[in-house]
Amino acid sequence: MNPEPLHPQTRIGHVHLKVADLERALQFYSGVLGFTVTQRYGKEAAFVSAGGYHHHIALNTWESRGGSPPPPGSTGLYHTAILYPSRAALADAFRRVQAAGIPLDGASDHGVSQALYLRDPDQNGVELYWDRPESEWPRNADGSLAMYSRHLDLESLIQA
Numbered sequence: 001m002n003p004e005p006l007h008p009q010t011r012i013g014h015v016h017l018k019v020a021d022l023e024r025a026l027q028f029y030s031g032v033l034g035f036t037v038t039q040r041y042g043k044e045a046a047f048v049s050a051g052g053y054h055h056h057i058a059l060n061t062w063e064s065r066g067g068s069p070p071p072p073g074s075t076g077l078y079h080t081a082i083l084y085p086s087r088a089a090l091a092d093a094f095r096r097v098q099a100a101g102i103p104l105d106g107a108s109d110h111g112v113s114q115a116l117y118l119r120d121p122d123q124n125g126v127e128l129y130w131d132r133p134e135s136e137w138p139r140n141a142d143g144s145l146a147m148y149s150r151h152l153d154l155e156s157l158i159q160a
Helices: 022-032 087-099 154-158
Strands: 015-018 036-041 045-049 057-060 080-084 104-109 113-119 125-131
Touching: 022 036, 022 045, 022 057, 080 087, 087 113, 087 125, 087 154
Parallel strands: 015 057, 080 125
Antiparallel strands: 036 045, 045 057, 104 113, 113 125
């Protein structure tokens, strides 16, 4: 089967997360990462965004209030990836995470991007990343991508 490819401007629009405690989740996504609350549904749900978009992330407790994260070895969302417009903006995000005392699970240079990995208060994986310009992406001799995973120099990132 060889279906027609998607239109090249197709994007993932938003993620909707089940959380145990809405206020705790808002403290992370809005208070630490800096997303703006665009709408609330009482104490059960909230939408947050950057740049005035209706919502990039929705948070709700409809089926999860007081719940616990899925156990290891179960299926589900691996992480939500938040794309920053520049390396300096990613550095700012890293400073926010550090100031909040949130530990990183990892930090990688993938050739095409640089990424920080951490967990939100409900133990959902979160990737904060910046894409290098496409002209700088590593390529094989045949032109295909040659992505890799190398340690990201966090000291260099902070200097951005």
